[in-house]
Amino acid sequence: MAEEHSVSQEQAGNDPEVIVRQVAAANDAIRAAIIRGGHPVHQGRVLCTRGVAEEGLDFVTRAQIAVAAFAEFTEDNDPYGDHTFGAVTIAGKVVWWKIDIFDADYAYGAEDPLDDAQTRRVLTRLFPSEY
Numbered sequence: 715m716a717e718e719h720s721v722s723q724e725q726a727g728n729d730p731e732v733i734v735r736q737v738a739a740a741n742d743a744i745r746a747a748i749i750r751g752g753h754p755v756h757q758g759r760v761l762c763t764r765g766v767a768e769e770g771l772d773f774v775t776r777a778q779i780a781v782a783a784f785a786e787f788t789e790d791n792d793p794y795g796d797h798t799f800g801a802v803t804i805a806g807k808v809v810w811w812k813i814d815i816f817d818a819d820y821a822y823g824a825e826d827p828l829d830d831a832q833t834r835r836v837l838t839r840l841f842p843s844e845y
Contacts, residue, residue: 733827733828734794734795734796735795736828737796737797737798737815737827737828738795738796738797740827740828740830740835741796741797741798741813741835742797744758744813744835744837745781745782745784745797745811745813745837746782747782748760748778748781748782748837749778749779749782757830757833757834757835758834758835758836758837759820759834759835759836759837760778760836760837760838760839761836761837761838761839762774762777762838762839762840763838763839763840763841763844764844765840765841765843765844766809766839766840766841766844769804769805769807773804773805773807774839776804776805777802777804777809777811777839778839780802780804780809781800781802781809781811781837781839784800784802784811786800787800797813798812798813798814798815799811799812799813801842807841808841808842809839809840809841810839810840810841810842810845811837811838811839811840812837812838812840813835813836813837813838814835814836814838815827815833815834815835815836816833816834816835816836817832817833817834818831818832818833818834820834820836
């Protein structure tokens, strides 16, 4: 499972491999937290598109659980190794999920995606046709 707290880019020594592993760990932590009611360190939001929401509460709940448990990362679906995208199938329908990383105001991309105090993650569940 993901680490509970990541280091900043500065602490990681700007080593790209360390940074990618830490970003992936933070993204995994936020995904896992969506079924536990939040994460004590990583802040963010979990959204779904209108299309996913219209499938009903049972569908949305099943998608949320599947996204939280997703661990099938490959070179094809995670070419950067940062765990920001995946796909699950619920009731025969493919649901994509993606994580966008913002600054604390949700206005711009985060300067340092490993700075928990200044970074917010937004996980969105959507159908491929809604992208």
